Amino acid sequence: MKLILFGGSFDPPHLGHLKIIEKCCGECDKLILMPSAHSPLKKNPPIAQAKHRIKMLEILTHELNYPIQIDNWEISQPEPNYTYFTIQHVQKEHPNSSISLVVGADQLEQFHQWINYKEILKSVHIIGFNRDNYNAVPVEGMNLTWIKDFKMDISSTEIREKIGRGDQLGNELPQPVWDYIQENNLYGNE
Secondary structure, eight states, X not given: OEEEEEEEOOSSOOHHHHHHHHHHHTTOSEEEEEEOSOOTTSXXXXXXXXXXXXXXXXXXXXXXXXOEEEOOTTTTSOSSOOXXXXXXXXXXXXXXXXXXXXXXXXXXXXXXXXXXXXHHHHHOEEEEEOOTTOOOOOOTTOOEEEXXXXXXXXXXXXXXXXXXXXXXXXXXXXXHHHHHHHHTTGGGOO
């Protein structure tokens, strides 16, 4: 079985995430979305509670006709959790599967700082998604498929900041996700 693992804060999940999901679904037997509790290389933990981020991912993907699993394993682990352990978990759950890991250009720049990154390189194939203003160079030995023509530079941080200031959002979020954010008063949108 060919698996693709896509982890992140998803705080909130947005149209950029959806485009990555759609691109990946056509390339695998199953896509695993893995919301994180707190990325070790980010200063601040996610703003929205785990249950809200999982629900927003469900809303984001509910119309897609692909085998997608939203896995809460990483959220349930003691903080901080590292991608290396997440990959081991997925390997145990899906023995004899090949695993590809989605990594954005922003994270590719920091990949050499990841815990056990050399072991990660031995166990998974990396699918890198480009973002504007990044010039990521893969670390030596990385088995990388680089999706260069990906032109969706949306930031969850910027979305949260806009909502917090009461600014108008553009087309960063699907309407059902925006409705959920408003209904649950997430990110200071009173």
